[in-house]
Amino acid sequence: MSSSNTFQYALSSNNAWAGYKAHQNPQFFPKLAGGQSPEILWIGCSDSRCPETTILGMQPGDVFVHRNIANIVSPTDINTTAVIEYAVVHLGVKHIVLCGHSGCGGAAGALSDARIGGVLDTWLLPLKTVRFNHAEELDAITDEKERVVRIAQLNVEEGIKVLMNNATVREAIAERGLEVHGVFFDIGCGRIRELGCGTAHKFPAGDHVVRGKHGQLVFGQDGEAEIAAAQ
């Protein structure tokens, strides 16, 4: 597909999507227009292969989103900080999910000694620090892909530490039981799993948590319709 075709495709596809959604549920857009009440703040990578709402099987209105290069949570980054503040204080989200993924270009960049150039070297500095702090473990991994996976996981653990030390997050954990989760998305199979860091220590690393059918439990504005569909 040529690039101008792709562009037109996105616009016409939006038209089709809006028509389909409105046809399925005439209340869908009026409800959305009424406001948002997401329960999840997702902090993930900008990588095009990690569309959060899609891979979570969720709907518009369910997930408040910040995505940046290599899902880095840097304590002084005012962009991420403003998102966290808005989501936790003003929207009162119940979960923060920090998600890393396999095949992350930022993680691969941090493992290389070459200078990337521009502002990227500075942005990736926290990842470089992770690399040097875990040099022994990372160097011992012979498979390059696996090394990228491992540093991306360590990066999530590091990001969780920053999140847990954020004053707003700390208050919300203590006052109303906000949960913070470190997860990992394996692009090779499409699955997400918990890394066992954050407030959710009770989940052993690597386990897929499944507890029966919760089709009736639906996030966000579209709750009623989805409940009906699930029953």
Next chain:
Amino acid sequence: MFSTRLGLSPLLHSSKQASSALSRLAIPRTTPLRLTLPSATATPRRFCSSHRSADNKDGKKDITMYLQETHDKVFENNRSWAAEQVAKDPDFFKKLEAGQNPEYLWIGCSDSRIPAEQITGLQPGEAFVHRNIANLVCNTDLNVMSVIEYAVKHLKVKHIVVCGHYGCGGVKAAMTPKDLGLMNPWLRNIRDVYRLHEKELDAIPDEEARYERLVELNVYEQCRNVVKTAALQQSYAENGFPVIHGWVFNFRDGLLKDLNVDFETILKDIQKIYNLTA
């Protein structure tokens, strides 16, 4: 299950924490905020009386259970989504794993109602995405600057879309004469957009219309900010791409409005002062 979700609403609504969070809000009630949402339709008839106290033990157990279940649901959804993709195309994830080659960079708002991929019908692998409060592109923000640089120089995207939306809580917050603490430095950029277009905005008598226009002008200004970057100017001079688009999403009908940002003119305009191609 049904009851668990519904049983929680009054709990949170009556809790001290919730109301203190609410009192910290400096944004008018019309702004889409979690705690001002009408749960009236969802308010349970069966459970409101017994679950009201946030302090009682059962209430606490309820919250824990509810958090566990809402959390598990995500994993369950993810598993069925992954299975669905494999059923449609057994090589779906193998292809994804091989790498990304997105044509778009999407710079949008964090707002939960605008999942870029779903509203455009783009598949995983097609759009590189950055989302922040009020889809801002600030010169000194290394976060968004890194995204643009990576997308343009390394992924060689063909289009950059800045997508705003009517009813943006961030834009509204920035129009509110209040100290919003940690959010001040971020929202300040929207106040600057207002100042740049003060005459036009002040001339709009209807508040809602003025607010919608500010959303559009904010998209327009952020498009200009993208054009001001070295990465974009250099790539465009060399390759003839990427080009910039300004869109606004409307919740009322779910449609994207193309603001038809005149990329060529903006580029010519800004390069008098912001030329970084050399």
